[in-house]
Amino acid sequence: MAYVQKYVILTLLLLSIFCINQTVKCDDDNDDDDHLDEEDILLAGINSYRATLNLTALIENERAECLADEIADQFKYQPCTNTTGSNTVPGTEPEIFNYPNLLQKCHLNVNTTRDGVILPACVPNLDSTLVLSNYTMSRYSNYLNDTKYTGVGIGSEDNWIVVVLTTNTPEGRFW
Numbered sequence: 001m002a003y004v005q006k007y008v009i010l011t012l013l014l015l016s017i018f019c020i021n022q023t024v025k026c027d028d029d030n031d032d033d034d035h036l037d038e039e040d041i042l043l044a045g046i047n048s049y050r051a052t053l054n055l056t057a058l059i060e061n062e063r064a065e066c067l068a069d070e071i072a073d074q075f076k077y078q079p080c081t082n083t084t085g086s087n088t089v090p091g092t093e094p095e096i097f098n099y100p101n102l103l104q105k106c107h108l109n110v111n112t113t114r115d116g117v118i119l120p121a122c123v124p125n126l127d128s129t130l131v132l133s134n135y136t137m138s139r140y141s142n143y144l145n146d147t148k149y150t151g152v153g154i155g156s157e158d159n160w161i162v163v164v165l166t167t168n169t170p171e172g173r174f175w
């Protein structure tokens, strides 16, 4: 099983390299300059990590993805340091400005997002291997290995990638 998933990740990786080399626009989804390949690779990696723990795969949640995009957009001008992202000391995370506005923009409100969790990481050029280990080999793994979380939204801008985890309870279903 693990080998199959590694193979899938490798295929995605090669595919993205192929896309860059061919300067073909492989992702023709309706978005602008965000890193679709990195987001897909991270999601595959996280779900593969969960599979090794016998946890269900996280299901993509559109509104959580919207929120992740908005937060990544806000963080993009902040440089990566050893105190940003998953390296951060709890309590010193970068502040999210206008959070209620971001929720509203994504058709969310505080009552249905309370149990969710926001996990930002800053990795130069969003190097796929480092991005994945920033989630699976840091304190963030405590959230990823939790059965409580069932859904996910991922957004990225420049060196920032943001994972929002959702639950299947009324207080965290992001709906």
Ligand SMILES: *[C@@H]1O[C@H](CO)[C@@H](O)[C@H](O)[C@H]1NC(C)=O
Pocket: 052, 053, 054
């Ligand atoms: C996952 O499930 C399999 C089969 O039920 C079991 O052999 C394995 O030990 C489990 N792994 C973990 C990490 O629980």
Ligand SMILES: *[C@@H]1O[C@H](CO)[C@@H](O)[C@H](O)[C@H]1NC(C)=O
Pocket: 082, 083
């Ligand atoms: C971050 O890096 C600076 C200088 O590179 C170092 O002095 C500091 O101890 C580091 N902080 C952490 C939390 O690793």
Ligand SMILES: *[C@@H]1O[C@H](CO)[C@@H](O)[C@H](O)[C@H]1NC(C)=O
Pocket: 109, 110, 111
């Ligand atoms: C959230 O829940 C509180 C308490 O039940 C309620 O008063 C409030 O109107 C709710 N807010 C939204 C935006 O639904």
Ligand SMILES: *[C@@H]1O[C@H](CO)[C@@H](O)[C@H](O)[C@H]1NC(C)=O
Pocket: 080, 086, 122, 123, 124, 130, 131, 132, 133, 134, 135, 137, 138
């Ligand atoms: C997270 O990414 C940073 C680069 O910003 C890297 O230096 C660090 O080693 C990564 N941490 C983990 C646990 O992979």
Ligand SMILES: *[C@@H]1O[C@H](CO)[C@@H](O)[C@H](O)[C@H]1NC(C)=O
Pocket: 053, 141, 142, 145, 146
């Ligand atoms: C999740 O990860 C934390 C820290 O790595 C560990 O203490 C905990 O036992 C793990 N829980 C599960 C269900 O694997």
